[in-house]
Amino acid sequence: MKEKRQTIQKGLIWEAVSAADNHPNAEQIYDSIVVKHPSISRATVYRNLNMLVDEGKVKRIRVLGGPDHFDRTLGNHFHIQCIECKSVGDIEMLADLSISADSLETYGYELDSYELVFNGVCPDCKKSHAAKVQ
Amino acid sequence: MKEKRQTIQKGLIWEAVSAADNHPNAEQIYDSIVVKHPSISRATVYRNLNMLVDEGKVKRIRVLGGPDHFDRTLGNHFHIQCIECKSVGDIEMLADLSISADSLETYGYELDSYELVFNGVCPDCKKSHAAKVQ
DNA sequence: CTCTTATATGAGAAAAGCTATCAATTAGGA
DNA sequence: TCCTAATTGATAGCTTTTCTCATATAAGAG
Numbered sequence: 001m002k003e004k005r006q007t008i009q010k011g012l013i014w015e016a017v018s019a020a021d022n023h024p025n026a027e028q029i030y031d032s033i034v035v036k037h038p039s040i041s042r043a044t045v046y047r048n049l050n051m052l053v054d055e056g057k058v059k060r061i062r063v064l065g066g067p068d069h070f071d072r073t074l075g076n077h078f079h080i081q082c083i084e085c086k087s088v089g090d091i092e093m094l095a096d097l098s099i100s101a102d103s104l105e106t107y108g109y110e111l112d113s114y115e116l117v118f119n120g121v122c123p124d125c126k127k128s129h130a131a132k133v134q
Numbered sequence: 135m136k137e138k139r140q141t142i143q144k145g146l147i148w149e150a151v152s153a154a155d156n157h158p159n160a161e162q163i164y165d166s167i168v169v170k171h172p173s174i175s176r177a178t179v180y181r182n183l184n185m186l187v188d189e190g191k192v193k194r195i196r197v198l199g200g201p202d203h204f205d206r207t208l209g210n211h212f213h214i215q216c217i218e219c220k221s222v223g224d225i226e227m228l229a230d231l232s233i234s235a236d237s238l239e240t241y242g243y244e245l246d247s248y249e250l251v252f253n254g255v256c257p258d259c260k261k262s263h264a265a266k267v268q
Numbered sequence: 269c270t271c272t273t274a275t276a277t278g279a280g281a282a283a284a285g286c287t288a289t290c291a292a293t294t295a296g297g298a
Numbered sequence: 299t300c301c302t303a304a305t306t307g308a309t310a311g312c313t314t315t316t317c318t319c320a321t322a323t324a325a326g327a328g
Contacts (some may be wrong), residue, residue: 046287094315116231120244161314177279
């Protein structure tokens with residue numbers, strides 16, 4: 001009795017996250033699937049995203065005042081969210097936080113994960129500001 | 135017509151955040167105030183916490199799967215949350231992220247803030263594990 | 269000190285995001 | 299093909315936070 005069945009839905013959700021060039025949230029993933037597979041439920045999307053996160057195949061990106069975003073885990077990088085349009089972009093590894101993470105043991109904690117998210121104004125939104133000011 | 139009135143409630147909320155040695159969430163702040171000032175409303179607590187965050191007097195700590203926590207901003211430090219008991223602790227500055235932050239401009243972003251949260255098991259929860267296993 | 273009025277509050281409804289529940293469906297081994 | 303536990307879809311429910319609006323109040327004007 002192994003357990004962990006492969007289902008159509010699981011496949012579609014994994015595809016949707018993998019294919020996305022942005023960092024979609026659960027609703028956006030649902031939207032992208034429901035066109036081709038109208039019977040899919042939001043609950044299934046949330047459930048499977050959680051599974052993928054638990055399995056380490058997908059990273060959950062928690063942002064200020066909005067739904068979680070999801071990212072196929074491909075190497076070490078951080079994220080930056082635009083505080084205006086809410087889009088999420090990638091930031092290449094800037095600091096080696098794994099070193100910092102190790103020293104956490106001096107605090108008596110057993111480290112599980114860490115999350116670094118930058119907040120700023122993206123190039124596009126900066127541009128539209130300039131347009132408005134003129 | 136300046137505008138930004140000082141109220142009893144504002145004072146109480148600021149006091150509550152300042153006095154707390156842990157990193158309370160909105161509900162805990164409400165609870166600590168309501169004993170002495172029973173008429174205070176949750177809405178007022180949320181409203182004023184948001185103001186304090188906007189003014190930079192208080193830092194919002196966003197954690198996985200739970201309410202935001204709040205911390206009086208005192209110098210540069212990060213946070214670590216126990217993934218079991220949900221308590222939030224302080225971590226002294228381990229890496230100079232302001233340097234990393236500067237280089238974000240190469241991405242065309244205008245940086246506003248960043249947030250680094252570690253997730254792990256706190257000393258107390260580790261202890262109770264050990265107790266159970268034996 | 270009183271009047272004025274725009275800001276702030278309190279109470280509760282509502283929104284947003286996510287999880288729980290459960291009957292019906294289905295993957296996949298026997 | 300059959301069996302059965304895992305999974306799904308639908309929806310209710312929960313948690314956290316914001317919104318709405320009538321009422322109360324801070325603080326400047328007179």
